[in-house]
Amino acid sequence: MKWQDLDRENCSLARAMAVVGDRWTLLVLRETFLRVRRFDEFQENLGIARRVLTERLKHLVDHGVLEKVAYSQTPLRYEYRLTEKGLGLYPVIISLVHWGDAYYAGKKGPPLLHRHKTCGHDFHSVLTCSECGEAVSPRDVVPHPGPGARKGAWDGRLTD
Template sequence: MKWQELDRENCSLARAMAVVGDRWTLLVLREAFLRVRRFDDFQERLGIARRVLTERLKHLVDHGVLEKVAYSQTPLRHEYRLTEKGLALYPVIISLVHWGDAYYAGKKGPPVLHRHQACGHDFRSVLTCSECGEALDPREVSPHAGPGARKGDWAERLTD
């Protein structure tokens, strides 16, 4: 499997990685979730080369994760907003942040906490079963081939 061919794999993770799988893209998304929208603000906060940022933003727009919206006509200026597809990445991003907090935050603790506005409490991400609501433990999950598995694919080799 080659990095440039991930989008052609019959694997949802590989296809997702083709869209969001490089470090700059994940950091651009972090900033988007922190409500950064304008090119110069992304560039200033990330310290990323303008060419690299331009490529990452275009890639996310091309894949429908961000949308480019004009906020000024004279001169023409755009900002980048998360789409519904982009907002759906929130559980992924917050889970990575909280994983980093657990294993890499340092002795003083996490640099940023996340507060649920509805209840007013800081929270930690927890993955739960959509059917019974219980917290999921990877040792208690069994993958099996889905309707998109193809003959000869790795997914076909999964057993119940």
């Protein structure tokens, strides 16, 4: 499997990685969830080269994760906003942040906490079953071929 061919794999993770699997892309997404919208703010916060940032923002716009919205007509300037598709990445980003907090935060603890507005408590990510609401861990899951699987592709790989 070649990196440039990920978007053609019959694997949802590989196809997703083709869109967000670059380290700068993930950091751009982090900034968008911290409500950064303008090019200069991204560049200042990330210390990223203008060319690289331009490429990553264009990539995310081309894939419908961000949309470019004009905020000034004279001169013409744009900001980048998360689309519904982009907002769907929140569980991925927050889970990575909380994983980083657990294993790399250092002695003082996480640099940023996340407070749930509704209840007022700081929270950590928990994966739950959409059907019963119970917490789910890797040992609680049995993968099986879905409707998009190629015939025979998973034979012998997936077991109870």
